[in-house]
Amino acid sequence: MAADGTLLTSTDHHYREGLAEFSLGPGFFRPESRPARDLSVLLARHQKASATQPLRWLDLMAGCGVRALRWGLEALGSDAAETELWINDGDPDRLPLIQSNVQALGCSTRLSAEAADLLLYRSILQRQRFDFIDLDAFGASGSLIQPVLQALRFDGLLFLASTDGRSPTGHDRVGAIRSLGAAARVHPASWEMALRQQIGLVARQAWLLGHGVQPLFSFSEGRTFRLALRLLRQIPAGDEKKLGLVARCERCGAQRVQPLLKLSGWPACHCVDGQGRWSISGPLWIGPLQEEPLLQQLIADAQDLGLQQISPVTLRLLWRLQADPGDCPTVWPTDELASRLGGGGPPALARLVQALHAEGYRASASGVMPAQVRTDAELPQLLQICTSLRGEGI
Secondary structure (H helix, E strand, O other): OOOOOOEEEOOOOEEEEOOEEEEOOOOOOOHHHHHHHHHHHHHHHHHHHHOOOOEEEEEOOOOOOHHHHHHHHHHOHHHHHHEEEEEEOOOHHHHHHHHHHHOOOOOEEEEEOOOHHHHHHHHHHOOOOEEEEEEEOOOOOHHHHHHHHHHEEEEEEEEEEEOOOOOOOOOOHHHHHHHHOOEOOOOOOHHHHHHHHHHHHHHHHHHHOOOEEEEEEEEEOOOOEEEEEEEEOOOOOOHHHHEEEEEEEOOOOOEEEEEHHHOOOOOOOOOOOOOOOEEEEEEEEOOOOOOHHHHHHHHHHHHHHOOOOOOHHHHHHHHHHHOOOOOOOOEEEHHHHHHHOOOOOOOOHHHHHHHHHHOOOOEEEOOOOOOEEEEOOOHHHHHHHHHHHHHOOO
């Protein structure tokens, strides 16, 4: 039994996850990605519950087909015939395995072994749009974003993954320019900066088509960065202000945010000698990362389904994301705050958030990375509040 509740039988490569029982064979499968598959099922259920017409869902890089299998078993309900599942993997040797795993589904299924870009462009030419696309890519997925957006219906859902952890976190700056069209610098909140870089890329690609995107939730476990977004027919008013730059002083740790639409010179940091140096990342998304009402609905649905279908790890992730909308891109690790105060233990995160609220600042515990505080307080005020908490013995 894996930590997330997945039953593993290594002798015959039979697995059980949620309501799905399947074989691994030559397919790709990571038990650690269970939360992403749970969330894919919850998103599909959410869309199905409000659908007024037949749906078409695409698992673009299916591996062993477990995602589509769980869609069919856990998301469709009794009217499965109203939904078409298109299951694709670029490796034709996996098709017999996928066929075997999904053969018992009662919905319409279509299997293919095509390169992802060819499948998408053919669907665009034939005007076969999808309501939900799950793109669980290996490496960077930037080259597929444009055709994926064109292959989605308006109000369609995109669940996008990337395993390129070096470029968006500032460890491969040339790679970031090539794959994201952005400068990425090393930052203590590296996972968050990576997610914002990638949302920014998707938003720019959608804007080129005259459409908008709405981020629904974003998270990472450090190896893979995952975004769920809704495609909008029109660009919401003011969304251009949500693309900007994030600067951090390499010496004093001060942070600044500017939207590209109103970009001007950078003000002084908080270095006493005035010799600070701004390290600038972007363009990236500086708007909210999470859609709180949707996450509340997904949590309720997950609780109704129970732990047989939704892992406890997934529920804890949903609660964490729901508590932090990610509406402010300035984030500080509590260890860094403790270090800047001359050592000692870091402030208690929950108490720090309360104290910031009491002073009129926005604040939350980061849902993206542990032991980090999100706030619009300036660093000197943030450190002053941390000092007062120490004085109170907290």
